[in-house]
Amino acid sequence: MRYALVDGTRTEARPRLRGTCPCCGSQTIAKCGNHVVWHWAHRRRGDCDSWWESETKWHRSWKDRFPIAWQEVVHRDPVTAEKHIADVKTPNGLVIEMQNSPIHPDEMRSREKFYGKIVWVVNGDRCGSDGRSQTLDRSYFHMGRSSRPTRRNPLAFPVEWIGKSKLFHNWSNATGDVYFDFGDGILWRLDSFEPDKTVPIEDSNTVKSDGGAQGELFPTADTPGKKQRKINLGVVTPIRIDDFVKCSKKGRPVPGGFGPADLSIFGKELVYIGTVGGRAVHDT
Numbered sequence: 073m074r075y076a077l078v079d080g081t082r083t084e085a086r087p088r089l090r091g092t093c094p095c096c097g098s099q100t101i102a103k104c105g106n107h108v109v110w111h112w113a114h115r116r117r118g119d120c121d122s123w124w125e126s127e128t129k130w131h132r133s134w135k136d137r138f139p140i141a142w143q144e145v146v147h148r149d150p151v152t153a154e155k156h157i158a159d160v161k162t163p164n165g166l167v168i169e170m171q172n173s174p175i176h177p178d179e180m181r182s183r184e185k186f187y188g189k190i191v192w193v194v195n196g197d198r199c200g201s202d203g204r205s206q207t208l209d210r211s212y213f214h215m216g217r218s219s220r221p222t223r224r225n226p227l228a229f230p231v232e233w234i235g236k237s238k239l240f241h242n243w244s245n246a247t248g249d250v251y252f253d254f255g256d257g258i259l260w261r262l263d264s265f266e267p268d269k270t271v272p273i274e275d276s277n278t279v280k281s282d283g284g285a286q287g288e289l290f291p292t293a294d295t296p297g298k299k300q301r302k303i304n305l306g307v308v309t310p311i312r313i314d315d316f317v318k319c320s321k322k323g324r325p326v327p328g329g330f331g332p333a334d335l336s337i338f339g340k341e342l343v344y345i346g347t348v349g350g351r352a353v354h355d356t
């Protein structure tokens with residue numbers, strides 16, 4: 073956890089500090105090492121929030137986009153008295169969960185039911201506590217994403233999920249909106265996903281770009297005389313992180329942030345170089 077109560081005040085971990093957990097009330101110890109972000113740990117492992125996952129720099133950088141008072145909000149079910157800590161909860165009741173590791177579908181359902189209004193920000197470039205990437209999902213995403221939009225305003229793109237993980241399969245079961253953060257400075261909202269969709273081979277990764285907003289733009293399965301294959305087909309809408317944060321703060325739906333004029337940004341794969349002055353830098 074980022075915050076524990078010290079003399080009744082929400083306080084960040086500092087060396088040798090002791091506190092109490094705002095969720096279960098048991099004692100916490102400040103963990104202030106060199107490799108993992110400074111955090112609070114329960115002195116004894118007990119029944120606190122079973123949904124809690126170890127915090128990474130990625131979690132922290134996301135929480136930092138929101139006011140301190142909205143971070144790590146203890147949420148209590150008035151009927152069952154069940155308690156959990158929401159990563160971020162806005163004053164209008166929207167819970168934003170930042171998820172680094174995969175979660176079981178049952179837990180996903182439980183969390184959605186418990187919180188009600190929820191959106192997920194998923195680390196598509198899942199990292200360990202040392203901050204290092206643990207999967208190739210980010211590369212697979214960029215390899216599988218077509219640069220031809222399936223919708224032009226706002227822009228949306230088809231993605232053939234070729235990753236070995238079930239990243240798209242698993243998250244397509246969420247009822248709340250799911251935004252993937254692949255570390256390229258843009259959020260990608262997963263708008264739909266069809267596993268094992270049958271498409272003609274020659275069209276399978278060239279979804280037509282002539283469309284406009286109307287009509288089915290995906291190749292159809294029943295084109296006679298064409299060889300077919302099955303692909304895992306997703307559709308993603310790119311969203312500026314600032315827009316996501318702004319809309320979430322106001323409790324509004326997040327519109328797609330990019331239109332036809334921005335198409336050149338997505339013509340080539342975004343290659344993430346790094347961050348300069350807090351802004352993501354790309355080589356496109």
Ligand SMILES: [Zn+2]
Nearest residue numbers: 093095096120
């Ligand atoms: Zn606790």
